[in-house]
Amino acid sequence: MADLNTMRDVLAHWQAYQADEQELQKLCTRQPVDCASIQGEDRTRCMYLEPSSYTCHTEALSDAIAASAVRMDPPAGSGSSWGWWLEDAEWQAIDELRRSLEALDATRAAHAAFCDEANAVVAADEAYAELISTIDAYTAADAEDRAALAECQALRSDPEHRQAADEDGSGRGWTRVRIAASVLVIVAGLAAWACVPDYRGVIALCVSVVALLSVLLMPLPPKGGMAPWRRHRINEGNHVLDQKIAEIEAKIELRARELKELGEQRAARLAALLEPYRSPREKLEALITRQEHAAIEVLDGDLVKRDDAYEAGSLGKLPFDEALAAGNEREWQLLEAWMDAYIAELPHAMEHAENVLGTEALWLEGHAPYGRRNWPDTPEIVRLMEEGSAQDSDAAFALVSASAR
Numbered sequence: 001m002a003d004l005n006t007m008r009d010v011l012a013h014w015q016a017y018q019a020d021e022q023e024l025q026k027l028c029t030r031q032p033v034d035c036a037s038i039q040g041e042d043r044t045r046c047m048y049l050e051p052s053s054y055t056c057h058t059e060a061l062s063d064a065i066a067a068s069a070v071r072m073d074p075p076a077g078s079g080s081s082w083g084w085w086l087e088d089a090e091w092q093a094i095d096e097l098r099r100s101l102e103a104l105d106a107t108r109a110a111h112a113a114f115c116d117e118a119n120a121v122v123a124a125d126e127a128y129a130e131l132i133s134t135i136d137a138y139t140a141a142d143a144e145d146r147a148a149l150a151e152c153q154a155l156r157s158d159p160e161h162r163q164a165a166d167e168d169g170s171g172r173g174w175t176r177v178r179i180a181a182s183v184l185v186i187v188a189g190l191a192a193w194a195c196v197p198d199y200r201g202v203i204a205l206c207v208s209v210v211a212l213l214s215v216l217l218m219p220l221p222p223k224g225g226m227a228p229w230r231r232h233r234i235n236e237g238n239h240v241l242d243q244k245i246a247e248i249e250a251k252i253e254l255r256a257r258e259l260k261e262l263g264e265q266r267a268a269r270l271a272a273l274l275e276p277y278r279s280p281r282e283k284l285e286a287l288i289t290r291q292e293h294a295a296i297e298v299l300d301g302d303l304v305k306r307d308d309a310y311e312a313g314s315l316g317k318l319p320f321d322e323a324l325a326a327g328n329e330r331e332w333q334l335l336e337a338w339m340d341a342y343i344a345e346l347p348h349a350m351e352h353a354e355n356v357l358g359t360e361a362l363w364l365e366g367h368a369p370y371g372r373r374n375w376p377d378t379p380e381i382v383r384l385m386e387e388g389s390a391q392d393s394d395a396a397f398a399l400v401s402a403s404a405r
Contacts, residue, residue, distance in 0.1 A: 002369045002393040004385045007378070010368050014378045017360040024353040028065055030084045031056035032343050035336035043332045044325035048098045050082040060343045068350035090338065093302035094331065100295040107291055111284040118277040125273055131266045135259065142255050149248045152241050292320040299327035306334055369393045 002010065034055045042051035086094050122128060296315050303310040307330055315323040364375060374397070381396040390396035 004382070006367070007369075007382050007385060007393055007396075010364065011378050011382045013360055013363050013367070014375055017357065017364060017375070020353060020357040020360055024350065024357055026084070027346065027350050027353055028061075030061075031058060032060055032339050032346070033057070033085075033335075035332055035339055038332065043329050046094065046097060046101065046324075046328055047331060047335060048083050048086060048094055057339075057343060060346070064343070064346035064350055067347040068354065085335070085338070085342070090306075093298055097295060097298045097302075100291065100298055104288065104291040104295060107284060107288050111281070111288060114277065114281055114284060118274055118281070121277075122270065122273050125269070128266070128269050128273065131262060131269060135262050135266060138255055138259050138262065142252060142259070145248050145252050145255070149245060149252065152245050152248065155241060296320065296323045296327065299324070299331070303327065303330055303334075370397055 034057055037053075037055040038051050042054075045051070085091055293316075300313065300315050303315075304312045310330060315327050317323075318326060361372075365372065368375060368378070370377070370393075377397065377400050380400050381390075381393055384390045384396040384399055385393070390399055
């Protein structure tokens, strides 16, 4: 039998025993992580997020249990969850980072919802929709005209078409030369006809032959050139192409001015629709920027304290996503060294926890007014005695036993 003060001491030791037992269970069930097995993108993510694949140092835990001669069997189904080491004070910065990133995600979600609301207002505006439809129609027509222009220009640049255009001037010059030569021959023949009457027949024959040859040779192209009739046909096609190209270019130029005007109208209408949302959205975006800086400052401060190779402020010089990835990579490197030290210390930590647990158990066995099986009833017994329902531990224990039947 024990009084209230004694039972309060028993309760304090029982709670200490429970805490020590829980600590020993943690040491026996928490699997040290093999950080070298975590690769690629997982090393750029925050370590409170479980990687897609990793391995644990299971043999290191088994060896530590065997070396420390732990006599406590862990409860069935017990095991360590990912990130168990974050409970250690050395990793409190990661928990702070988690809270910062969760706040950032919440703000980003609010910003996205706000933008969706604004976009819905824009999508429901008939005037804006009509402008967009008109611009789309003009753009499609412009694309068709540009395709037709490219086709005409390609045909106009065809070697045969270029040759016909180039030879057109030179061909006309060659024809003029032949005509001039024929005229000179005829004039010379007439002069000879008048001056040499005895050879008028021969002269007439020669002039006729020369004139006939000039007429026959006049349609023929120069060496390597194009026949005049073919050149004429192609040049007619070139003329049609040139007219068509000029017309299409004029349409494209006119439509470009119209598209510019429509674009200005669209921009003005969009600005008017979004004006009520501008200020709140800017405030959310400013908050996102501050939260991003705050998250990087958490990593920067932690790395300054624990990473001798880290240069203070270097993460702040990078864009947010790059800074977060680089900071996480360094945190994984720190965890790898921390896990190595944890594995080395694990057998001693288990032995110490076992000794502390045994000390508390020894005290309870000497001072608790009932056996080990009923130690868990201590909190209820103390509560009954403090409420006045029982004057001593025996009376309280009797009440607890009666309620359990």
